[in-house]
Amino acid sequence: MSEIEEIPEIRLNDWLGYFFFPIGDRAHAGICLCHLTENGEMCVSNFPFDFPDVRAAMVNPNLPLWTLDKEDPLTLTPSLICKGCGLHGYLKEGMWAPLPRWIPDE
Numbered sequence: 001m002s003e004i005e006e007i008p009e010i011r012l013n014d015w016l017g018y019f020f021f022p023i024g025d026r027a028h029a030g031i032c033l034c035h036l037t038e039n040g041e042m043c044v045s046n047f048p049f050d051f052p053d054v055r056a057a058m059v060n061p062n063l064p065l066w067t068l069d070k071e072d073p074l075t076l077t078p079s080l081i082c083k084g085c086g087l088h089g090y091l092k093e094g095m096w097a098p099l100p101r102w103i104p105d106e
């Protein structure tokens with residue numbers, strides 16, 4: 001492939017959306033969750049899916065992977081936590097279901 005394809009972002013609401021990222025031959029190897037923090041700043045976190053080829057491509061084998069329960073509408077388990085801003089919730093049936101904000105224990 002010589003051209004870089006535009007990856008469409010799927011908007012869930014006015015402050016949250018995602019797009020699939022590829023690894024190797026797998027076009028949908030995980031999602032980038034793009035969202036606004038409580039301060040209105042742009043934040044992005046990656047959630048790779050639990051497939052053998054994705055697992056094999058991970059530099060750090062201890063990083064968590066998510067189960068792709070359903071691609072359309074998107075359903076992932078377990079819940080998604082952004083370690084950058086503390087965003088926490090479920091992606092279920094293509095909708096964002098918020099959970100209490102994640103607070104690092106340090």
Ligand SMILES: [Zn+2]
Nearest residue numbers: 043082084085
């Ligand atoms: Zn975040």
